Amino acid sequence: xxxxxxxxxxxxxxxxxIYRWHVGMLASIGHRASGLALILFVPIYLWxxxxxxxxxxxxxxxxxxxxxxxxxxxIWLVGISxxxxxxxxIRFIAIDAGWGESRESMRRSARVxxxxxxxxxxxxxVML
Amino acid sequence: xxxxxxxxxAHSGLSDWYWQRLSxxxxxxxxxLPFFLLVAVYGGAVDQQGLLDILDHVVSRLLHTIxxxxxxxxxxxxxxxxxxxxxxxxxxxxxxxxxxxVMMATFGIWWLAMIWAWI
Numbered sequence: 001x002x003x004x005x006x007x008x009x010x011x012x013x014x015x016x017x018i019y020r021w022h023v024g025m026l027a028s029i030g031h032r033a034s035g036l037a038l039i040l041f042v043p044i045y046l047w048x049x050x051x052x053x054x055x056x057x058x059x060x061x062x063x064x065x066x067x068x069x070x071x072x073x074x075i076w077l078v079g080i081s082x083x084x085x086x087x088x089x090i091r092f093i094a095i096d097a098g099w100g101e102s103r104e105s106m107r108r109s110a111r112v113x114x115x116x117x118x119x120x121x122x123x124x125x126v127m128l
Numbered sequence: 129x130x131x132x133x134x135x136x137x138a139h140s141g142l143s144d145w146y147w148q149r150l151s152x153x154x155x156x157x158x159x160x161l162p163f164f165l166l167v168a169v170y171g172g173a174v175d176q177q178g179l180l181d182i183l184d185h186v187v188s189r190l191l192h193t194i195x196x197x198x199x200x201x202x203x204x205x206x207x208x209x210x211x212x213x214x215x216x217x218x219x220x221x222x223x224x225x226x227x228x229x230v231m232m233a234t235f236g237i238w239w240l241a242m243i244w245a246w247i
Contacts, residue, residue: 035206042199045162046239052169052179053242059176066170075170082163089152096149128170 024103027110031088034081041078072128079124084117148205154198158191183243192243200236204229 019025051062065071091109094100100109165182168174174182182188207228215221 032206032210035203036210039203039207042203042235045166046235046242048166049239049242052176053183056176063169066166075166079163079167082159086156086160089156093149093152 023107023110023114027088027091027113030084030114031092034085034088037077037081038085041074041081044074076121076124076128080117080121083120084113087113087116144205147201151198151202151205154194155202158195158198161191162195184245189243193240196236196239196243200232204232 048062048066051058051065066075088110091100091113094109095106100106165174165179169179183192208225211221211224211228215224
């Protein structure tokens with residue numbers, strides 16, 4: 001058992017399996033999920049960058065891919081991940097600085113971040 | 129600052145915390161820029177020549193370099209925390225963190241090469 005930190009039957013994460021769901025926890029999980037999505041987009045971005053800085057045909061291929069269904073969904077997903085991670089990151093730094101640290105204001109700011117992200121998601125979906 | 133008497137095997141808890149926030153501030157300023165550029169290309173506001181003029185400028189090369197470094201620091205620490213929280217088997221966790229580091233370094237070098245036009 002030396003190579004395991006926890007019992008196999010133990011919880012995956014207290015946040016996922018034990019604690020009661022509430023908005024602050026959802027904000028924290030969302031920060032991880034959006035961060036992971038942003039990391040996964042980096043290889044796609046490099047592929048796009050390589051195409052865009054290549055020949056004219058490469059540029060046209062990237063342009064067409066961006067305007068395809070998959071391209072639009074990718075831009076939309078990375079856009080909402082970015083705006084969520086950005087806003088919630090500022091929220092986290094504010095909390096670290098001791099600003100809005102009370103339970104009530106942490107929940108309120110989490111709700112503000114969620115509502116703003118949904119608004120941006122709708123706006124981006126309309127624009128793309 | 130108060131000194132913790134028994135900081136554990138890491139000897140200091142401040143370093144990761146501090147770097148994660150420092151890189152976060154850099155990314156908050158720089159990461160929206162490539163997204164705007166991508167949307168500008170998508171919308172047709174920037175054509176290929178315009179894009180190359182922007183990317184080849186020495187200022188954007190320097191900003192891009194800072195962005196890549198901050199992104200690798202931030203992504204490494206964030207993903208490490210996620211792996212430490214959800215992968216409990218040490219025999220899996222350490223190779224995964226190592227593989228992640230190698231992949232990030234590879235993509236980082238590839239990205240730098242593209243920005244400084246080595247390839």
